[in-house]
Amino acid sequence: MSSIKKDSDSFGGTADVVIDPRTALELEEEQDAHVGVKTVEAAEKVYGKYSKWFLFIGLGLASYIYSLDGSTTYTYLAYATSTFSEHSLISSIQVAQSVIISVGKPVIAKLADVTSRGTAYLAVLIFYVIGYIVIASARSIGAIAAGIIIYAIGYTGLQLLTQVIIADITTLKWRGLVSGLMSAPFIINAFVGANISTQVLEHSTWRWGYGMFAILVPVSLAPLIITLFWAEWKAKRLGLVKKALQRSTAAFSIASPKSWLQHIWFFIDQLDLIGLVFLGAAVALILLPLTLAETAKNGWHNASMIAMLVVGIFLLFVFAIWDTFFAKRPVMPLRFLKNRSFIGASWIGFMDFVSFYLTNTYLYSFIVVVKPWSLIDQTYFSSTQTVALTVFGILAGFVMRFTHEYKWILVVGLCIRLLYVLHDWPRAYFIHVHAGASA
Secondary structure (H helix, E strand, O other): OOOEEEOOOOOOOOOOEEEOHHHHHHHHHHHHHOHHHHHHHHHHHHOOHHHHHHHHHHHHHHHHHHHHHHHHHHHHHHHHHHHOOOHHHHHHHHHHHHHHHHHHHHHHHHHHHHOOHHHHHHHHHHHHHHHHHHHHOOOOHHHHHHHHHHHHHHHHHHHHHHHHHHHHHOOHHHHHHHHHHHOOHHHHHHHHHHHHHHHHHHHOOHHHHHHOHHHHHHHHHHHHHHHHHHHHHHHHHOOHHHHHHHHHOOOOOOOOOOOHHHHHHHHHHHHOHHHHHHHHHHHHHHHHHHHHOOOOOOHHHOHHHHHHHHHHHHHHHHHHHHHHHHOOOOOOOHHHHOOHHHHHHHHHHHHHHHHHHHHHOOHHHHHHHHOOOOHHHHHHHHHHHHHHHHHHHHHHHHHHHHHOOOHHHHHHHHHHHHHHHHHHHHHHHHHHHHHHHHO
16 A cells, blocks of 8 residues: 655645555554544534534533533542541542543543544443432442542543544644633633532532532533534434445445444454553552552551552553554554654653642642631632633643744743742752651
8 A cells, every 4th residue: 555645734734744554554444443533524514504503502511511520529529538537548539530531531532433422422421420429429438439430431531522522623723722712611610610619518518519510511511412413413314424434444344243242342342442451450550559558557568569569560561462462443553652742742741740649639638727718718729720721721722823833832831830840849848847857
């Protein structure tokens, strides 16, 4: 097969990018397998003036409820765990939640590609509602942890799918700005959410704070889900989906599964669920001992802690072998690991999240204990970083749209963050030394 040449750069300019034949084959095979992608391409052709507005309104409501959730429910966890005298388990619960978020994103992304965007949104909604019902009715710390893990699939899915829809309907030069604007509700909810969470904690309980989202989320997502399913239904009725699939399978033949077992295995194969299980188990077994060792009997001398680390590292190698040699649709294709831009961006994201969670996990609890602030002021304080991220994210989107530059924005942002760290570390060191001396 001849190599593929693309005549457009990231921002709509002209550039010649030659893809080697093997990679071109992999890309075409992946596109051939993703029925949902073809459904989206066909559905885009049926949107009219009014249906497009319905789509944007649905995206706006989805972004708003996601923002309101993120601006309120995190404050309830400290009170929920304290109800069962298990406040120290916050970090362990958040580690489990983070594992589900990291592993859940590829699953949801694959689900959206293999089925359709509407189906993926519906699945996300189900996890969201079930998770919050479990948390609101919890009678133990284990039930809270289970509910948060279930809810995390819905929460990260809602965030991911919103960005996927934006990518579907926008060009690259507008994508950064539109993504930033979709985060704008965080600016409003930094104040609205603070008042809501304060009123909930003062006049009700943390249970209602979680439970009300089991009602609000379905109502908010309904317009978007209905619009997506309507577009898919109309595209199928007009025969656009069938034509798109026929074009995609012109060069490649995929055996159509016949029995239910074949359907299930085909679905597992497309999502690379086996690889995701290996990855999720590996990440969980490596990260959980880091939070459990402090409270475990004999700490790091406990054999269970060492065993989890060893098995976790072993499963990472198993995952790498599976995705390299056995998975037909690997969640992490080998060509990504050879891409310097991908590796660099992943490393930046990794360090960004590490630095955030090192300082933010117990920040709200710390403020509640040591500062004589009112409940609403505590919530305002915890929202300052979110507001700053949103405002400067929108500004960065504007700059990228009109300058077509992104690397220098990244460098400037890194320098600003380093200035904060260099400014803050002497005070942190002084507090640490003073606390040690006092002890």
